[in-house]
Amino acid sequence: MSEPDSKVKKDEVRAHFVEPSIPRIGGETTKVIKSALKKHSTLKITGDRQKNTDYNSESTVVSSPLLSSTPSTVSKSLLKIYPYLILADFFLSVLTWTNENIWSSILTVLIYTFTVLYFQIITRYFGHVVIVGLLWSYSLLDEHIEERMISKPTLDDIVHTMDKVTKKFDLLLSPITLLSAQDVKRLLFTTIFLSPLYICITVFIFSTKNVFLLMGIYMLTYQSPWAKIARRILWKFKVVRLMVFYATGLDLGGINNHQGILDAVHNQVKKLSNSNYNSTANSGMGLDRNGKQYTQSSFSDRNGKATDSSHDSEKPIRFTYVLYENQRRWIGIGWTSSMLSYERTPWTDEFLNPAPSPDEFTLPEEDSHLKWKWIDKSWRLDMTNDGAIQLSSSKPRTSASPTADASFIYYDNTWKKPSTQDSFSKYTRRRRWVRTAELIKTHSDDMMMPSENTINTTAEETELESNSPVNDKENGKKVRNVTINEEPIIMGEDKVTKQPSKSNDGKKDVSNDDSTKNADNTPSSSNPTLNTSNSDAD
Amino acid sequence: MLRYIGQKYEAILATIIEKEIDENPSNAKRELINNITTSLIDASIEKYKTNKYGHVSTATDVNEYDKFWNDQNFKQEFEQDTPPLSENIEVEMNEERVSPIDTQVAIPKPREHFLDIFVDKLISKLVTERLPEREQLADRILLPTDNYQQPISATTLGSNFGKLGSNLTTLFDLQESIIRLITWRAPSATITLLILLTFFINYPLLTLLIPLFNLLFRNMIPSYLHRHPSNLKKYPIKIIYGRSLIEDVTTGGPSNAWHPKSDFGKNDLPSSSSEATYDSPNIINDRTSQVSVQNSNSSVEIVANLRDLQNVTSSLVKLNEELEKFFYGLAGFKDESQSTLLFFICFISLFASLGLFYNINWPMFLITTIWTFMIAIHPKIKPLLINFIKIMLNKKKNNNTKNRRFKHLVILDEQPEEQYVEIFEIYKKGITSYQWNLCVFSNQIYDPDDTVRKLEDPPHGVPTLEDITPPRTWTFDENSNWEIDKDAAGWIKENELTLFANNDFAMDEEYKRRRWVRKVLRYAKPARKPQT
């Protein structure tokens, strides 16, 4: 790939692809592993005295400075896990359609289809054949593993296989890892809620067998090139997206995106700060990934009622963010933030648009001239719940550390009949959290800021940073998604150009893709302590 | 002291008897009172004895108790380990073993006092009152069966409660775990319970098989695994990643779900249990004394009840001991072949009954069993039956071939556990630099960092290799011998020592040592024993 083409004209200068340095850990790795093992086994004198003498007989061992530093415990474990790695590699490449021979994957699908279709007959007449066959393949596998254990792989091989396995595994799990724990819960509740419907479907339309067949084929072919393209095309239809949303309860993209609280604020800000800086509308907003223009209609001025009304651009703009915490009572479990799929999310703004939870809530980034700062140290519970609860005047209006059940308004199953008291007919509840922030101008030429103010803000900033482990988490997740290098559930962006090559020389391509990405990302993803130590090791 | 007590009670007795004769010349009653007083005297004398002479009687008990737990597979080892009958060791052992009883006895200063008052009161009450149900009660008290012959003794009662006390903890554990299940504090366990309940409601007869199932899989298999642990190693994995959906959904997960707050304060349970375990005799005495104050009419009943209670507790204690012997002995793989056989029989019967339960004519079955059982325990048929069984058993014992066949039912040929042991042969430097004198064979390396060496003691050990005994419960492999570890540098590195290697020896300035290694074998770990 990086080899310059001989036919290229001399005056033409083309950029090369960045080629990752292939990890090459040492020269004669076999021997070095042997020497490491020898070191180990001579340390241990567990009775195998003959072996000791065997080792002594071969005297010439090449030692590489890099590999001899690999501790024997590690290399020994790696050597043991190698046969399993090879097996895993094979099965994963079948499942992810990255095998050089794509027919093995197709064969798997066919076998699956056949098994499901003729399940009854197979178990009835060939059940014992299957069981004995399984036993046989088990023993074959066993022998295979033992053989592999004896054959001495190089450490290079092991590390390479391990890399491959990791990548394929990540690829296989990519649709699952995209879901957060909360999403999975939501998926479960939605499916259980809709299960009567599914039962009806299995009774009247498809038989269970066919549903199983379809599901299985969908899962098995998930990573196949055709399925990918089909999904991508289908995803362009809004109907499909809506159907997926209602079936799973998960907003996998594009349904409710541009009505979020941050967008509303953003609009407000834009309005307030005039059209001076209008060219940078798309910069890094949390939910604004796709860069589409949102509609202004979803926003109303009510949001900004706590705002300092002065439109003077010299003074900072204050804004109170409002989040509603919604909960639903599940019988036998109690109040949880797991909601039904079609209803509001656990955290919403006041227009029931989904919002991030307070832990994940980060202030939007404005363009270079403006910056958000929190004024409140933390989210505070509105004890009046927007005026619904009467409080005696002595009590504070808001509280930073309320009890778990404080200031909820309770509703019935369909979010109607509000009341301040919990009763048996109430199945939902919500309460209101507020936090005020202000937008400060940070002109490069704006040195007139009062010093007090800057000190305060910096203090708060540091506090914010220390308080948010969430940032790490998000970084981590992003990094992982990137290494997967695959738009996980189909969605949005068109990357068709890159796809078709994948099926042809799958393995190679995957590794290359990933390693380029890795080159970018590893410093942030791998353990900082490890990094420092590694530099020492050399 | 002893005499004093005797005199005191004799005096009381005399007055009682006199009065009794005056008022009610019934023979039975006199006997009754006689009985009570003697038992009370017995009690105090017993206590006096235990206080004075230590725990002679209990110590012998312990020895008898221990003999049962001798392991079948470790005969020789056990003989080695039984301490010789030197005095100080015995005392040591007593102190270890009898401590629970000791605490029981250590309390009684106030009780003794109380007991005296109680006795006086009781007897005075007994004498003055005329009771309508006396005859009846007296019958009960003086019932001629074996069971009721036992005199009441406060110490027996107390020690019974003491022995039962340890079992009460399991009872309270059970209570605790039931609370945990009901309040969904362990959701997975609660769901399991629900599943099992559903199952047993569907197939109610199967509940009868629970004890058998428990014996097999909760008792026998764990004790087998205790003796022959699988080579599963425990790795110190610090963090457990990932959560279970079922757990999280049922507990509401990490979100702020509403939690039922239990009303069981932490103080309630332990206090009640501690009362029950430690002060139980007192409670009963208290209660009874209160009752006697309230309703003096039932005083004889109290004595009778007390005795009944004592009988109940004694039989409970006995039952408990028998159960322990069964669970840890026969069902605990103390004797492996017997236990294996038992396991097999139980397993077969479990599955046979699983199959049979719904194919049996239950009324018929029950009727026949009840009839045969009742006929079998008929006083005239019972001895005949027992005799018959004895004869049969003797026949079997005499019949050598049958015995042999029994032996050949089970084969124990598991690979024994293997380990290697090491010993260090330590030399001390002589006068010249080439002269080394053999010091000792020690299990310590005796390097400059050794604690013994820092105390400037000579190395501990024995003069020859033959004097070394294998680790407890292990035996040396007869087919292997002590061998010198040639790779001195290796074991120095492994132990992270600061010695330098010279041929087989690891040297320092003053001492040199070499390492001997030998294989030891063990068929199984010693069987489990009940915790005392």
Place this chain on the structure above:
Amino acid sequence: MPDSSQRQNKNGIYRPRFVIPHTQKSSLTMITPNELTKTLFKFYPILIMLECTLNYALWINDDLCLPFIHLILFCLISELFNKSNEEQTYLQYSILEVLSKNIAFLFKRWIGLVSACILLCSSFYYISTVYEDINSYEKPTLDDIVIVLESVLNKLEIIKNESLGKRIRVSNFKTFVKLLFILTPLQFTIFKYISTTTYVTCFIILSLIYYSIWFQAMLKLFWRMIFVRRMYYFASSIFSNNNFPIGKTLCMEDVVKYEPLKFQVPFSKTINLMEKSAAKEILLKLYPIASDLPKLKLDLSPSQSINIIELKIIEKQRRWGVDDWDNYMLPSDGYTFSINVNDSPKKIENPIHLNILKTNDWEWLDDNWVISDWCYSDSNWNYIGNYESLETYTRFRLWKKRLYQS
């Protein structure tokens, strides 16, 4: 180990230390190459999931109820495939009619669906929380990773070596066919009584609990039962070619007929003229008991020779308890007394009863049996040593006596 490092006490008991298996004491972090660390770090989530799966398979979680619940859920999925009798005719009825008629059936199907859904979701949930946790907790050190790796390897090895997994193995096509041959009637009888769902459910349950320590312990206990062994050896004798036919017990008349046992030993012609006792004496002088017969015939002409048989009878014993050796054997052990003819063991009488010769032309050369010491071996007759130890479950020795043809 507190008891091993015990000091010498008054009774003169002195115990050595155990050799502690090599453990990594210093941290691995500083000494491992960079690339390796990176790879291992990326591999870490897989390791964790593998570890969890293996824990489930071996039933060694902290919370044993969870695998049980999952097992039940697995079994409930089969309800999905239960067919109602009238499924074909549904279309004729209205929905309400169908519902009212099949409420129990529909409920079961619903249960099946829900359990399938819960299972799927819990696996998803687990996977996604693993990644979440890895990112939110502090990063693992290399030592942590290696510990998990070793734990996984240990569990894999246990699964590989499970007690009977090794014994019941289908190693080649021949066994495969034979096993099928045996199992086919069984299969058809089973299906007369149970439905497909039950069959599959049983299979699933068995495969899920097979590696649990309880089940394995149970198997090991069964393996101790003699009659289980007998059944096993009977079954395996069908598969193996060298099965043990119940041959008749050889006596001396039979032994002399076996040509391979005979040695031609050079001797003068006059042997026939001599008296029996004299010939024997000469023979004994020529070939003392310790000598090896076949080596001596090298340079003498074969025409002048005499037939000699050296009987080598192997006696085998098995241990049945503490110091309780017995001639009672397992079927796989062969015969108590046997003699090798053409490398195949033949059953023979107890040598004590073999002293009287009924044939005319054969005479005992030696007066007494020469008995070797016991050699001790393990349960499968692999030689271990000359001393009895805990490892040795069997032992064998050689009875030697010679006879010649006069």
